[in-house]
Amino acid sequence: MHRPDKPPPTRHLALALLIGTTCAQAVQAPSTLVDAARGAALVAAREAGVNNPTATVATPDPRLRLADCPRPLSARMSGQVRLPGRAVVQVACPAAPGWSVHLPVSVQAKADVLVAARPLPRGYRVQAGDLRRQTVELGALNGQYLLDDDAALGQALRRSVASGERLTPALLQAPVLVRRGDPVMMQLKSANFVIRANGRAMASGGAGERIAVENLSSRRIVQGTVTGDGRVTVDF
Structure with a gap:
């Protein structure tokens, strides 16, 4: 009985490599998700007036297998955001297969914020000589800082502050x-x-x-x- 010839081993190897290459190309690279999320976070930070921001994006779950998107990814901030600080970016494929994922991101920035140059009593109206600047990381402050002298000058203190204490909007009120x-x-x-x-x-x-x-x-x-x-x- 005649048996058909078996494909040579080299044909099996080439076919396996072709299938493997095709599968690898069909999966969205995790690095592209990270890059898109980082870019969206930096744009949002600059639009919010943050100078020289940096952004750290959480590494996607390694088990995540997304089909390769045929078009550039879209990315936008999700929910209410206060930058610098922590946020979530939605990264999506704008064409079929049309998936989307959410990646946590942390936006950091350093700036010179206003602090008290000396101890100041409750009810005191802040003057230019009462202020100095201190460089701090803004991300953990949740917006509780002041960058402009005009935001503090002439305002009254709701309570006494110590020398070197950071001034915040909540500390000040119209006299x-x-x-x-x-x-x-x-x-x-x-x-x-x-x-x-x-x-x-x-x-x-x-x-x-x-x-x-x-x-x-x-x-x-x-x-x-x-x-x-x-x-x-x-x-x-």
């Missing part, structure tokens, strides 16, 4: 310029006239806040905006 019961100078404004009158504050307030004031001449109570120490502007 009280008018206190309840104090006499105030009222400026009554309209498109055609400005009248000044003596008044009495019915509430305390800082710059830009609206409070009730009593006109001592007419005994009328009106709403006005605090515009300075002991000054309230009432628009008609």
Whole structure:
């Protein structure tokens, strides 16, 4: 009985190599996922005003086997993000087979933040000489830092701070310029006239806040905006 010839061993080896190569090309390289996630995180950080950011992306699960995407990957931040800090990036294939994965990413950046140059008491209004700068990693601070002097100057401290302590938005408040019961100078404004009158504050307030004031001449109570120490502007 005639038996068909067996393929030579070299044909088996070539076929195996071809199949192996085809399979390897059909799987998305994990490094491309990492690169796409890192790129999206860095773009988002720069758009948020972060200078010189770096990003560390978690290594994808080695068991992950995604079909090779025929088009460039898309990547975007997922959920509410505060950068620098931790976030999640969604990396997706915009064409068939249309998969997507989520990769954790950590965005880091160093900056010179404002700290107190000396001990400062509660209620103190911050001046330029009270500030100095300290270089820190921002990622773990969750946005609780100040970079610009203007954000602190003239603001009042909610509590006392130690020398070298980092200043934060939560530590500062607009200083009280008018206190309840104090006499105030009222400026009554309209498109055609400005009248000044003596008044009495019915509430305390800082710059830009609206409070009730009593006109001592007419005994009328009106709403006005605090515009300075002991000054309230009432628009008609």
